[in-house]
Structures are given as C-alpha cells and as structure tokens.
Amino acid sequence: MFPAIWSNRHAVALILVIATLLTLPMLMSLVGLPPRDRVYSGIRVETGTGPLDEREIFEEKDPVDILFVGSSLIVRGVDLDYIQQQLSSRLGRPVKIARLSLKWQGLDMQYMLMRDFLEHRKARLVIMDMPTLALIGDSPHIQAYRWMRWGEFPRSTADLSFRSRVAIYGAQVLGAPRQLVNYIRPNRQIRDQNLVAKLGSQSEYGTVGYFGGPFVPEPRTPPAIPLESMFSHGASDSNFDFSGQPLGPYHQYWARSIGDLAKQYNVPFAMIHIPEDTEKGMTQVPERMYWPAVVGLPAAPILAIPSATLFRDTSPTEINNYYYDQHFNDNGKELFTRAITPALLDLYTKEVHGAPVQ
Amino acid sequence: MALPSSKPNPVLVGVLFALCFAAITLTLFITPESLSVNLVYQAF
Numbered sequence: 001m002f003p004a005i006w007s008n009r010h011a012v013a014l015i016l017v018i019a020t021l022l023t024l025p026m027l028m029s030l031v032g033l034p035p036r037d038r039v040y041s042g043i044r045v046e047t048g049t050g051p052l053d054e055r056e057i058f059e060e061k062d063p064v065d066i067l068f069v070g071s072s073l074i075v076r077g078v079d080l081d082y083i084q085q086q087l088s089s090r091l092g093r094p095v096k097i098a099r100l101s102l103k104w105q106g107l108d109m110q111y112m113l114m115r116d117f118l119e120h121r122k123a124r125l126v127i128m129d130m131p132t133l134a135l136i137g138d139s140p141h142i143q144a145y146r147w148m149r150w151g152e153f154p155r156s157t158a159d160l161s162f163r164s165r166v167a168i169y170g171a172q173v174l175g176a177p178r179q180l181v182n183y184i185r186p187n188r189q190i191r192d193q194n195l196v197a198k199l200g201s202q203s204e205y206g207t208v209g210y211f212g213g214p215f216v217p218e219p220r221t222p223p224a225i226p227l228e229s230m231f232s233h234g235a236s237d238s239n240f241d242f243s244g245q246p247l248g249p250y251h252q253y254w255a256r257s258i259g260d261l262a263k264q265y266n267v268p269f270a271m272i273h274i275p276e277d278t279e280k281g282m283t284q285v286p287e288r289m290y291w292p293a294v295v296g297l298p299a300a301p302i303l304a305i306p307s308a309t310l311f312r313d314t315s316p317t318e319i320n321n322y323y324y325d326q327h328f329n330d331n332g333k334e335l336f337t338r339a340i341t342p343a344l345l346d347l348y349t350k351e352v353h354g355a356p357v358q
Numbered sequence: 359m360a361l362p363s364s365k366p367n368p369v370l371v372g373v374l375f376a377l378c379f380a381a382i383t384l385t386l387f388i389t390p391e392s393l394s395v396n397l398v399y400q401a402f
Contacts, residue, residue: 011370018377022384104391139389163387170388 024176025150025169033149034182036116041187042178043102043146049075050146051187052200053100053113056121060098063122066348068099068272069114070129075101075202076327077129077274079337083344090345098123099200105131106141107247107254112148114258118265124352125268127303127344128258130291131247132276134326138248139167145175164250206330210277210320218321218331222339223312225305230343232302235290239306244288252294259295268351269297273304275336277323281316283308303343310339 005011020027037058043050065087068074084097100113110128117123140148150172157165198204209215235242247255262269271292273285285304292300311319322332385393 005366005371005374007364008366008370011366011374015370015374015377018374018381022377022381137389139387140392142389142391144389145392166384167387167389170384171392173384174388174392 021176022173024180025172028176028179029149029151033152034179034186036152038182038186039147039149039179042182043143049099049101049103049200049202051196053102055196056098056100057113057116058120061121062096063124064098065095065123065352066097066125066127066344067114067117067123068097068101068127068129069110069117070099070101070272070274071105071110072101072103072202072327073105073132073134073274073276074099074129074272075200076205076329076333077336078272078340079333082334082337083341086341087345087348090349102141102143104142105135106144107131107251107258108144109141109147111254111257111261112153114261118261118267123265123267125270125348126262127270127272127347129274130255130271130302131251131288132286133245133278133288134276135247135251138250139164140171140250144168145171146178148172148175149179160253161249164253167250205324205327206333208324208329210323211325213320215329216318216321216331218314218318218335220331220334220338222310222335225309225339227342227346229309230303230305230340231347232292232304235293239285240287240302240304241284242287242290244286246289247294255291255294256296259297259300262295262297262300269295269300270347270351271300271302272340273302274328275305275307275310275332276326277320278326279307280311280319281308282306301347303340303347305336305339310336 005014037054040050040054040057066083068078068080078099080097080099084095087095087097098117100117102109102113107130114126114128148168148171150169157168160168207215229239232240246252259269273287275285279286283306285302285306287302291302292298307319311322314322322328322335328336
C-alpha cells in the first residue's frame with residue numbers, strides 16, 4: 001500500500017507547508033504588508049465596487065459632502081448623480097457625493113470602508129444602510145478574507161469574543177495567499193476608469209426585470225410624502241417596526257465601532273433604509289433593531305419610507321417591476337431616490353449648517 | 359518506481375496530524391459562504 005508519509009523528510013516538508021499556510025497572515029504582517037490600497041485592487045472585479053472604493057479612498061483627495069456606505073442595496077437604491085445635482089442647486093455650489101460599498105452585507109465591512117475613508121479624506125456627513133434579514137448568521141463578511149489583514153485592526157478586534165477572533169483569523173488564512181499575490185502582481189485592470197465606473201454603478205442590473213422577467217419601464221415620479229415622516233423619531237415611531245431579528249454580538253460590536261468612529265472623527269452620522277421586494281404592502285419600515293441605540297449615537301436619524309407609502313400610487317401587480325430581485329432596478333432606484341432626496345437635503349442642511357447629530 | 363521508504367518519526371507524524379487538525383478546526387470557523395463563493399467563481 002502506498003504510504004501517506006514515506007520518510008522523515010517528507011513529513012517535515014508537509015509540516016512546513018501546512019504551518020506556513022496557517023501562519024501566513026502573521027508572517028506577512030512581520031515582513032510588512034503591501035500598501036492598504038492593494039486590498040481593494042485585489043478584490044475581484046466580479047464582486048462589484050472594490051476598484052471604485054479604492055479610487056474614492058486613496059486617489060481622490062477633496063472632501064466629500066455626503067458619503068454613503070453600505071452593501072449592494074445602497075448601490076442599487078441611491079442615484080448619486082441625482083442627489084449631487086439637487087444638493088448643488090440647493091447650496092449654490094458644486095458638491096461631491098461619494099459612495100463606498102461591497103456586495104453582501106456586514107457591519108465589519110462597512111466599518112472598514114468608513115475607517116479607510118476617514119483616515120484619508122474628510123466627509124461632512126456619513127449615511128449608512130443597516131443590515132436586513134439578508135445578513136444571515138453572525139460571522140465575518142463573506143469577503144472578509146479579501147480585506148481583513150492580520151495586525152491592521154488590532155484595537156478593533158481585541159474585544160471580540162474568542163470565537164469571533166478565530167473566525168477572523170480563519171478568513172485571514174483563507175485570504176493570505178491572495179494577499180501574497182498582491183505583493184507580486186497588483187491588479188492593473190483598475191486603471192481602466194470606464195471599467196471602474198461601470199463596476200461602481202452595477203448598471204448591468206438597471207434594466208433587468210423581476211427575477212429574470214422582462215423589464216417593464218414604470219413611472220419614476222414618487223407620491224408627495226411629508227418631509228418629517230421620512231425621519232425616525234425615537235424607538236416608538238409608528239412609521240417603523242424596530243422589533244425584527246436582532247443582530248448577533250459580532251455585528252453589534254461593529255455597529256458600536258462605527259458609532260465610535262463617527263465620534264472620533266466628529267462626523268455627523270445618519271442611516272438610510274432601502275426598501276426590499278419583501279416589504280411590499282408594509283405600512284411600517286421593518287428594522288432588525290433600533291439602530292441609533294445600537295451604534296451608540298442616540299440622536300442619529302434613520303431616513304426611510306414605508307413601502308406602502310412609496311408605492312401608494314402603484315398597482316400591487318406592478319410593484320415587482322421596480323425590482324430585479326431584492327434590489328431595485330432603475331425604476332425603483334429613481335423612484336426611491338426622488339422620494340428620499342428632500343429628506344437628504346434637509347438632513348445635510350441641518351447637520352452641516354445647523355446643529356450636529358450628537 | 360520504488361519510493362524511498364523509511365518509517366517516519368512518530369513525533370513528526372504527530373505534529374503533522376496536529377497541524378491538519380488545527381487547519382480543519384479553523385475551517386469550521388470560517389464564514390461558510392466565503393468558502394462556497396470562493397469555490398464557485400472567485401477562486402484564485
């Protein structure tokens with residue numbers, strides 16, 4: 001029978017290979033990690049907006065007026081160009097709106113994006129979408145192995161449970177060989193600015209029908225919605241239902257870290273709810289938790305519109321024409337953006353030119 | 359072809375099995391979707 005280990009030399013070789021792979025995150029940290037921007041260019045282009053995130057964080061230098069941070073929901077839910085145009089008109093000067101996101105949800109990922117940005121650029125207002133039920137489990141972000149590197153978040157991860165820290169280390173072991181490739185062969189595709197812009201918009205989903213059905217153009221003018229009704233007013237606001245499935249300790253930890261980051265950089269912070277297809281007919285905005293308390297910023301508002309209000313003038317049979325799955329297609333993106341923009345402009349005016357959030 | 363065959367040192371074999379056990383255990387902690395996504399279309 002062919003032996004699994006046929007000599008001492010063979011056993012030592014196998015030990016060295018496995019031990020090296022298991023300790024590669026620490027070894028790389030000792031040797032010196034590649035520049036932080038390589039993390040973003042190392043994220044495969046198929047996974048969305050990593051290259052655009054890299055440009056926004058590391059290449060652009062000017063301060064931004066509003067920074068949106070979130071998952072793919074925010075990419076397909078908020079039309080940055082429209083808001084930029086409306087805010088410019090309101091303020092009488094050119095404004096800059098930026099967005100950072102990666103596919104899939106996770107507050108660890110959103111913390112990382114916000115932190116990397118604020119370490120390099122100034123934001124006058126940060127707006128974030130919070131996890132929905134699409135975030136399953138309580139473990140590191142699906143792409144964490146792409147952007148979590150050993151030694152980079154020491155103070156951020158020290159207080160996590162042992163189980164969570166092992167999960168993070170597991171992701172780092174999984175991603176370390178790719179991080180090693182980042183030393184040798186940086187991704188040059190991100191130098192194609194058109195490709196970066198296309199990836200950033202995820203525009204390929206703009207004219208896709210619901211779950212592969214035919215795309216049906218629909219009216220994109222929202223109903224008149226009272227401004228104040230789009231802001232949360234405490235945990236007992238009748239427009240909201242904050243009694244959803246709570247986040248686990250891992251993501252609650254990152255929620256608190258996000259709040260701490262906002263305090264550290266003294267940046268006004270707010271949240272936005274992007275309606276999903278499953279909210280059809282709901283008269284309240286479903287939230288998993290009362291987020292201002294979870295992030296530790298009690299005065300931070302949530303901007304949202306209940307699905308039943310947003311689609312008040314839309315036939316129930318046509319609402320699916322505004323989605324391609326849980327995400328908006330261009331029908332929904334434009335309808336929602338036009339509806340929520342008055343609240344965004346009001347928020348910016350209050351937070352940046354008026355009283356701070358905290 | 360005949361392979362060189364000398365019985366490996368039991369200590370080395372023990373270390374190797376311990377490392378394999380550690381690797382398998384660590385895998386159990388990794389976000390499952392990270393592994394499946396990695397396998398399906400984000401392999402290196």
